[in-house]
Amino acid sequence: MSKRYEGKVVVVTGAAQGLGRALALGYAREGATLGLVDVKADGLAETKVLAEGLGATVETFVGDLSQEATVEALGAEVLARFPLIDVLYNNAGAAYGEVNTPIDQVSWDKFQFFLGLNTLSPLFLARALRPALKAAAKVRGSCVINQSSMASYQPAVVYGVTKSALNQLTWGMARMFGADGIRVNAVAPGLMETEASASSLGAERQEAIRALQMLPGEGSPEDIVNLGLFLGSDDARFITAEVMHCDAGHPFRAWRQ
Numbered sequence: 166m167s168k169r170y171e172g173k174v175v176v177v178t179g180a181a182q183g184l185g186r187a188l189a190l191g192y193a194r195e196g197a198t199l200g201l202v203d204v205k206a207d208g209l210a211e212t213k214v215l216a217e218g219l220g221a222t223v224e225t226f227v228g229d230l231s232q233e234a235t236v237e238a239l240g241a242e243v244l245a246r247f248p249l250i251d252v253l254y255n256n257a258g259a260a261y262g263e264v265n266t267p268i269d270q271v272s273w274d275k276f277q278f279f280l281g282l283n284t285l286s287p288l289f290l291a292r293a294l295r296p297a298l299k300a301a302a303k304v305r306g307s308c309v310i311n312q313s314s315m316a317s318y319q320p321a322v323v324y325g326v327t328k329s330a331l332n333q334l335t336w337g338m339a340r341m342f343g344a345d346g347i348r349v350n351a352v353a354p355g356l357m358e359t360e361a362s363a364s365s366l367g368a369e370r371q372e373a374i375r376a377l378q379m380l381p382g383e384g385s386p387e388d389i390v391n392l393g394l395f396l397g398s399d400d401a402r403f404i405t406a407e408v409m410h411c412d413a414g415h416p417f418r419a420w421r422q
């Protein structure tokens with residue numbers, strides 16, 4: 166097993182379950198020290214125990230990333246603990262059953278909630294942690310990875326709009342953070358087997374989505390872990406401003422409505 170992250174610090178948001186937990190454990194397996202953020206204290210504590218079992222040093226930070234004040238407070242807490250950060254993986258995000266809600270049927274408050282969590286928190290957390298990312302960039306390279314979605318190509322649904330805006334932010338952040346040597350990329354997963362995708366889509370809709378893939382089969386969290394490990398490592402040192410798809414060639418990518 167390679168240890169690409171020995172001596173490196175990786176911060177993962179939304180690490181209490183699903184893709185975030187899988188990512189945290191993937192970075193732990195390769196030697197990273199972890200800063201894990203989530204609103205769910207119990208799940209976060211479980212992830213910490215699992216990562217420590219893999220030999221990682223782990224700090225947890227509990228807070229709500231949908232609110233400006235808590236994003237700022239979390240940023241200050243993480244920065245105080247980690248003066249150098251090699252990877253910020255902005256994975257936290259949600260659809261909470263609103264994955265298909267059309268933009269003409271969503272309330273202002275709900276739209277604002279999803280924009281806050283899925284779109285603004287990655288930007289504002291990265292801004293808060295920029296000094297630590299810059300410090301790491303000077304000595305060994307650093308990067309931000311934003312968790313987008315294949316739904317970012319569905320601009321008529323609320324979840325898709327928030328992820329589409331995240332792609333735009335990724336390109337903008339890559340330009341601005343690049344001045345400090347910090348790479349910024351996004352990962353756009355297709356349908357991955359997690360608790361959230363099962364509960365928000367249901368079996369029938371999942372089957373319909375899979376039927377459109379170019380490749381058969383189910384996406385696993387490990388597919389995203391492998392991409393995250395590559396993108397955060399020196400192997401990707403010349404890659405920035407990319408949205409990398411991991412979706413078995415799903416045609417949502419070509420869908421404009």
Ligand SMILES: NC(=O)c1ccc[n+]([C@@H]2O[C@H](COP(=O)([O-])OP(=O)(O)OC[C@H]3O[C@@H](n4cnc5c(N)ncnc54)[C@H](O)[C@@H]3O)[C@@H](O)[C@H]2O)c1
Nearest residue numbers: 179181182183184204229230257258314356357359361362
């Ligand atoms: N699973 C998929 O098929 C899929 C596909 C495309 C994109 N994604 C994206 O990947 C990410 C993870 O998805 P998942 O399937 O693991 O979801 P999940 O719901 O299992 O995990 C999301 C994590 O984010 C945390 N979170 C939610 N709201 C939060 C808040 N307000 N503050 C802090 N933390 C909060 C949750 O507690 C949870 O631990 C999300 O950004 C999602 O949009 C998932």
